[in-house]
Amino acid sequence: MSDSSKNRVLIVDDEMPARTIIRSYLEHFSDIEIIGECANGFEAMKAIRELNPDFIFLDIQMPKVNGLELLEVLDNAPYVIFTTAYDEYALKAFELNAVDYLLKPFSRERFGQAVEKVLDKIRKGEPNDNLIHQKIRAENAELLNRIVVKKGSSMSVIPVQEVLFFEAQEDYVMVHTTQGRFMKNQTMHFFESHLPDDTFVRIHRSYLANVEKITRLEPYDKDSYMALIPPDHKLRISRAGYKKLKDRLGF
Structure with missing residues (x-):
């Protein structure tokens, strides 16, 4: 007792x-x-x-x-x-x-x-x-190779290569993965600075995408594009993000 x-x-x-x-x-x-x-x-x-x-x-x-x-x-x-x-x-x-x-x-x-x-x-x-x-953690320059997430009362460790993209949501970041989506009480800047920049690209102020998961780019309007990530995600690409993608993917 x-x-x-x-x-x-x-x-x-x-x-x-x-x-x-x-x-x-x-x-x-x-x-x-x-x-x-x-x-x-x-x-x-x-x-x-x-x-x-x-x-x-x-x-x-x-x-x-x-x-x-x-x-x-x-x-x-x-x-x-x-x-x-x-x-x-x-x-x-x-x-x-x-x-x-x-x-x-x-x-x-x-x-x-x-x-x-x-x-x-x-x-x-x-x-x-x-x-x-x-x-x-924010002051540690070491790159992340995994992300710990919680769903209900359980905790999971997700390798970063399973992340599809990160989405900014006010003071939080939604992590979209092959196992579902999870909220993290961190900033987009933290993830952008702690993930390999040859794999994760800030394609828009709201999105940090795993370029290995992008299957296609589609025109959105005259001067912008959408990134398609299976199974059904369509992410806006800003002009600056499109330039980063071109530089990274060499097209």
Whole structure:
């Protein structure tokens, strides 16, 4: 039975030794209850939804779904203390005022500082910055090779080559894929700058298309065209987009 007077924490890390260390360090905090452990993002999504932890320890580098991808698909993310063996995100996380960031291997003292920081936020009822992971991700220049999406209570990993096109929809982006369409709380600029430009072309302010999926171009009016993408998508092409297509496809 869970103790409602304690702060509830979930440990998410694919490595058992790392989870064991966190668990042992937490034994010294009488006001914290460990409500579960997860070895991957799929398990974590289910556990966060069902158990509603106050905060989580989250490894960034994990197989299948990494920590940042997990946070992207959570509607209401808890407070997060990032843990990782790689420091490529560390400086950005600190500059952006993340709750905290533990670089493995971390000492008991450093661990305690991170825990006290998140407990202080919980006591004060400070709002959680759920956009912190997006800010970190946006500054990372690494190209995407997959996109994590959520539909209902399930999560899927879609290789970028299965994406037909991206469609701008106000503050969101609709990702049209061979498996259906999915909403992402990111910008067209993010996807345009994080996808291979020899495959994805901004054909219109509203569309970023996978040129390998375009089967035909049709005239729309005197000076513009439509891109046809099976099974039945017809996308407007702007003048600038048509020039990019010509340059990319060499016609």
